[in-house]
Amino acid sequence: MRVHVADHPLVTHKLTVLRDETTPSPTFRALAEELVTLLAYEATRNVRVSPVTVTTPVAEAHGLAIGDPRPLVVPILRAGLGMLGGMVKLVPTAEVGFLGMVRNEQTLQPDIYAERLPDDLANRQCFVLDPMLATGGSLIAAIDFLFDRGAVDVTAICLIAAPEGLEAVKKATEGREVTIVLGALDERLNERGYIVPGLGDAGDRLYGTV
């Protein structure tokens, strides 16, 4: 598993405002989109491309086009939806599929309650969006789901992760082509499975639920 933790003042600045409990939902939503755009730059480093030639007003230019089949972007509902706009801004030709997941706050086990993805993901590159990687249970379930459908590699973009969750994902995905791109790797999980210092419940903060 490849892990990349962004080390850039713009990312850290935006994350700092996102973490602040006084930041209201509209600002939180705007920042989540901006952050994913910055992280997507690294996450798409190995996106499949094919060579193309275009004609400029001066000469022929050899370049690249985002590959065929198109990458599949999968936001994990609810909170991952807050990252979708930023991702498709950067990769507008991507296909988008959805996975609805909720973590049982007593057992901390994830449950998949909705799915709208292509049946066959053979040979597809997938980009999973979820702001929080806490115990890792949700991301492991999402990655398993995509590989079971035939995906060949999965890159997850998360704004904040806990070391315990990152380790769990690493163990669970051994031997598979998995990349995790993070805005920050925080200190730990608390006794309720929340990331410390984290930002609280990302879904609630995005959508104003209290």
Ligand SMILES: O=P(O)(O)OC[C@H]1O[C@H](OP(=O)(O)OP(=O)(O)O)[C@H](O)[C@@H]1O
């Ligand atoms: O790593 P884990 O311990 O599995 O926790 C992380 C998950 O928890 C949050 O979703 P939540 O279940 O709160 O659903 P929501 O997006 O609808 O708020 C978050 O967006 C992740 O999907």
Ligand SMILES: O=c1cc[nH]c(=O)[nH]1
């Ligand atoms: O810190 C956490 C843990 C799980 N889900 C969240 O939204 N935040």
Ligand SMILES: [Mg+2]
């Ligand atoms: Mg939530």
